[in-house]
Amino acid sequence: MTAAPVTAADTVATSLPSLAPAAWARLGAHPVPAIEARGLRRTFGTMVAVDALDLTVERGEIYGFLGPNGAGKSTSVRMLCTLLRPTGGRATVAGFDVVRDATQVRLRVGVALQEAALDAGQSGRELLELQARLFALPGSSARRRIAELIELVDLGDAIDRRVATYSGGMRRRLDLALALVHEPEVIFLDEPTTGLDPVSRRQVWTEVRRLNEHEGVTIFLTTQYLEEADALAGRVGIISGGRLVVEGTPDELKRSVGRDLVVVTIDGEMTPAHEALRALDLVERCEAMGDELVAAVASGPAAVPRIASALDGLPLTIREISVRRPSLDDVFLEVTGARIGASAAAVR
Numbered sequence: 001m002t003a004a005p006v007t008a009a010d011t012v013a014t015s016l017p018s019l020a021p022a023a024w025a026r027l028g029a030h031p032v033p034a035i036e037a038r039g040l041r042r043t044f045g046t047m048v049a050v051d052a053l054d055l056t057v058e059r060g061e062i063y064g065f066l067g068p069n070g071a072g073k074s075t076s077v078r079m080l081c082t083l084l085r086p087t088g089g090r091a092t093v094a095g096f097d098v099v100r101d102a103t104q105v106r107l108r109v110g111v112a113l114q115e116a117a118l119d120a121g122q123s124g125r126e127l128l129e130l131q132a133r134l135f136a137l138p139g140s141s142a143r144r145r146i147a148e149l150i151e152l153v154d155l156g157d158a159i160d161r162r163v164a165t166y167s168g169g170m171r172r173r174l175d176l177a178l179a180l181v182h183e184p185e186v187i188f189l190d191e192p193t194t195g196l197d198p199v200s201r202r203q204v205w206t207e208v209r210r211l212n213e214h215e216g217v218t219i220f221l222t223t224q225y226l227e228e229a230d231a232l233a234g235r236v237g238i239i240s241g242g243r244l245v246v247e248g249t250p251d252e253l254k255r256s257v258g259r260d261l262v263v264v265t266i267d268g269e270m271t272p273a274h275e276a277l278r279a280l281d282l283v284e285r286c287e288a289m290g291d292e293l294v295a296a297v298a299s300g301p302a303a304v305p306r307i308a309s310a311l312d313g314l315p316l317t318i319r320e321i322s323v324r325r326p327s328l329d330d331v332f333l334e335v336t337g338a339r340i341g342a343s344a345a346a347v348r
Contacts, residue, residue, distance in 0.1 A: 032095045034059040034186050034218035039089030049075040051242035064233030065222040072242040073222040077190050081111045094185045110179030110187040120164035124174045135182040149177040169200025186218045226328040240336040257326035260300030264293040268316025276310045
């Protein structure tokens, strides 16, 4: 008996087993990715913001797009959601070309950019009703959808209060709801938790997971928060200098670094300690960050005694030595030469 062909929906199913039945019905067996870019490029005068971006995001994925400020994340998002015309290359979203079929793309995407443009004088419900009218939803459909979204983003009685009274986290969740009124296939979240406190950030994470797991929405998430990408994204791409330099699952990327990290916290002179560890043959790379030295080694437990011995006698006190596995920040350092918190100019 001939085996059935593997579809794009089958690929999604292997990575998103928790999708609700209604979400699977919305996904269907689409033969094309949710997002596909080939050689996508954008220049501003002589400055190249995005340089030959090749990218594929399957339907039903949460894709994390990492990079420092100025690396090209927001410019990429603006091109993919038709707010900015590419200088070169091509891209499709939900199967439609972002230049030739821009109107079709806009009908199928939701966008929540870094700054939520909300009228503070209106209530959350009024803004949702306005959005429904702008997308020409019939009255009964609009009321049903608004009720669903109020429950989804958990705004409760606050939905009838003026937006001026909302916290930053509540504004973010309302912005997500507005982007979902027309039931988009793809939603772009451009640094959705920037400036939020840890509690509000985790509330937004919860809503993002719900959107993906229960509504089957493909989510393209740009962020500078590595913990956020690790917690939410099935796959991650790192952009540096306008180019996609590496991508994979968070675990794959962390394993690719392939080394243990010995972290030494000290009180005292950092420079001689840094030089002493860099001189050790077992240390492949050593960084000084605040009061910590981070040394990349093949085997952390085996390296600890030699590292402690190398620091003995120097004008310092060792407060702590620990061994940890690589993080996404370590991956970023490996492929770009700088931490994600650095400016794009420092990475180039």
